[in-house]
Amino acid sequence: MRGRRESGKRWHTEIDRDIAVRMVQEGAAGILHPRLIHKLYTKSDFRLLILQRDNYVCHYCGRFGDTIDHVFPKSKGGLSTPDNCVCACSACNLKKADTLPDYL
Structure with a gap:
């Protein structure tokens, strides 16, 4: 794999x-x-892509979100891909931590 910093x-x-x-x-x-x-x-482009795609709305509670959450946590093998990342507010992101959401 290759890319640019x-x-x-x-x-x-x-x-x-x-x-x-x-x-x-x-x-x-x-x-x-x-x-x-x-x-x-x-x-930085990836972060902006996810936040704009989700209209800065937290995936979990519907309030303003400004962080990115990995639905399937990186610690459990999740990747930083558009399919696996959602916008989240800080409180929900911290609360979820590295657990799987109920619907998975």
């Missing part, structure tokens, strides 16, 4: 094939060729 510098890293497949399927990376994917978002 906020500073514009290029980077690359090797990741497990299953993770690469999930990243492409969940819209966080694109395929450049069969052995190389490219991350589609910088961290």
Whole structure:
């Protein structure tokens, strides 16, 4: 996988094939060729994408949200992809922590 840092510098890293497949399927990376994917978002662009997509409304309580929550927690194998991230208010994000939501 490769991408660019906020500073514009290029980077690359090797990741497990299953993770690469999930990243492409969940819209966080694109395929450049069969052995190389490219991350589609910088961290700040990704954060803004999620907040704007969800209209700054907390996914859990409906109030104003300004943080990003991983529905399936990163500590349990969740990825930072548009399908797995939602806007959350600070209180709900802290309350949920690394637990799974009831509907999963």
